[in-house]
Amino acid sequence: RQLGGRMEQQEPLLSVSFLPTKQDYADYQLAACHAAASPGERLFLRASGFVLVVAGFVLCLFFGVGNPQNMVFFSLLVLLGLAVGFFHDSIEPLFVRSRAQSFYDHAGERMTAQSLFFFTDHVVVKSDRYAASLPYSMLSVWEDERVVLLQLGPGEARYVPKRSLSPEESKTLQKLFQNAGKNGPERLE
Numbered sequence: 001r002q003l004g005g006r007m008e009q010q011e012p013l014l015s016v017s018f019l020p021t022k023q024d025y026a027d028y029q030l031a032a033c034h035a036a037a038s039p040g041e042r043l044f045l046r047a048s049g050f051v052l053v054v055a056g057f058v059l060c061l062f063f064g065v066g067n068p069q070n071m072v073f074f075s076l077l078v079l080l081g082l083a084v085g086f087f088h089d090s091i092e093p094l095f096v097r098s099r100a101q102s103f104y105d106h107a108g109e110r111m112t113a114q115s116l117f118f119f120t121d122h123v124v125v126k127s128d129r130y131a132a133s134l135p136y137s138m139l140s141v142w143e144d145e146r147v148v149l150l151q152l153g154p155g156e157a158r159y160v161p162k163r164s165l166s167p168e169e170s171k172t173l174q175k176l177f178q179n180a181g182k183n184g185p186e187r188l189e
Contacts, residue, residue, distance in 0.1 A: 012117035014172050018164040019113045022104045027146040028159040029100035035142045042088050049085020053078050125158050136180035
């Protein structure tokens with residue numbers, strides 16, 4: 001609003017500033033990866049892994065006894081099933097964290113302090129290299145135990161490490177998203 005020729009500045013309901021750490025960046029990358037995966041994809045991989053494990057055991061019982069080559073093949077089938085079934089829960093996080101931490105080590109100087117200012121209908125994001133006002137209606141909001149992910153689209157997201165929020169600020173943030181028509185942050189599993 002204009003008052004006397006000057007723009008009246010609205011006070012943010014919540015302000016968060018942080019300097020991303022290696023752990024923060026790895027948590028952000030993992031949350032973004034989990035947010036991109038559909039529940040159907042997770043279910044498919046878990047079911048496929050289960051089928052491969054069961055098939056490996058059954059084939060081993062019927063065709064592996066007395067034949068070392070078949071026993072090795074069916075054992076590898078069981079191991080493949082375990083790898084496929086636990087991909088999202090165990091294997092993928094190891095790779096994503098490792099890649100993110102390696103990137104942070106090589107590009108750590110590009111990781112600048114960020115400030116996010118939350119208003120009733122939008123968030124303002126500021127850093128040395130980025131400034132934007134993002135309406136909540138444009139965002140998909142996700143959270144896990146370590147990070148709140150504000151996703152604009154594929155490859156474009158901002159995040160808030162939960163370590164930078166007090167419990168009261170976390171509740172304020174959830175209420176802001178709920179009041180803006182979001183159901184609150186979606187939980188990442």
